[in-house]
Amino acid sequence: MPHRFRDRREAGKELAEQLARYAHEPDVIVLGLPRGGVPVAYEVAAALSVPLDVFVVRKLGVPGHEEYAMGAVAGGGIRVINEDVIRDLRIPPDAVERVERAERAEIERREVAYRGGAPAPPLAGRVVILVDDGLATGSTMLAAVAAVRTQQPGRVVVATPVASMEACDAVRREADDCVCVSVPEPFYGVGLWYLDFTQTTDEEVQRLLATARAARRPAVAHP
Numbered sequence: 001m002p003h004r005f006r007d008r009r010e011a012g013k014e015l016a017e018q019l020a021r022y023a024h025e026p027d028v029i030v031l032g033l034p035r036g037g038v039p040v041a042y043e044v045a046a047a048l049s050v051p052l053d054v055f056v057v058r059k060l061g062v063p064g065h066e067e068y069a070m071g072a073v074a075g076g077g078i079r080v081i082n083e084d085v086i087r088d089l090r091i092p093p094d095a096v097e098r099v100e101r102a103e104r105a106e107i108e109r110r111e112v113a114y115r116g117g118a119p120a121p122p123l124a125g126r127v128v129i130l131v132d133d134g135l136a137t138g139s140t141m142l143a144a145v146a147a148v149r150t151q152q153p154g155r156v157v158v159a160t161p162v163a164s165m166e167a168c169d170a171v172r173r174e175a176d177d178c179v180c181v182s183v184p185e186p187f188y189g190v191g192l193w194y195l196d197f198t199q200t201t202d203e204e205v206q207r208l209l210a211t212a213r214a215a216r217r218p219a220v221a222h223p
Contacts, residue, residue, distance in 0.1 A: 012043025134190030
């Protein structure tokens with residue numbers, strides 16, 4: 001049996017070990033994909049002593065089988081579609097559009113919930129480490145990479161504790177660096193490789209972001 005992680009926290013610590021070369025670099029930022037990627041990203045950012053934020057991207061689930069991705073969308077009009085899935089399952093264009101409208105509305109909701117109206121961090125010229133708790137098809141991460149590229153970063157790194165071989169290969173073609181701790185075959189699904197794969201809540205995402213920001217806030221000197 002290939003390696004299984006106890007939970008997202010342990011997975012993040014193990015992932016951080018393989019990203020040690022990015023530690024303490026002033027131009028590095030870690031972006032977690034909400035919701036499940038944020039607890040992993042929190043551990044990575046803490047271990048590397050770099051800032052943490054979120055990057056909201058949404059999977060386009062196949063109608064009736066929402067866990068199966070037919071694509072993904074991100075801010076800025078970014079859209080990644082898996083044409084093979086849509087063709088093989090004969091999904092009509094209007095069904096894809098309905099799912100996309102719903103997911104874009106959810107992106108807007110989450111941006112407000114997680115940032116509280118604060119602007120997203122600038123990414124131009126920076127080393128951006130995109131983190132998720134696992135990659136099955138890779139379509140969600142590919143949308144994130146495409147969206148981040150529009151902001152002219154210096155380097156885009158994808159990091160995940162577990163991924164399918166197909167997802168890793170797809171992401172490696174688009175990112176400047178790709179770190180996958182475990183690439184089990186057969187893959188089956190992300191949740192199989194965690195003993196505790198409890199769904200991450202909006203409240204947990206907000207708490208982790210607030211904790212990470214507070215940890216990096218300069219201490220106020222008292223007379």
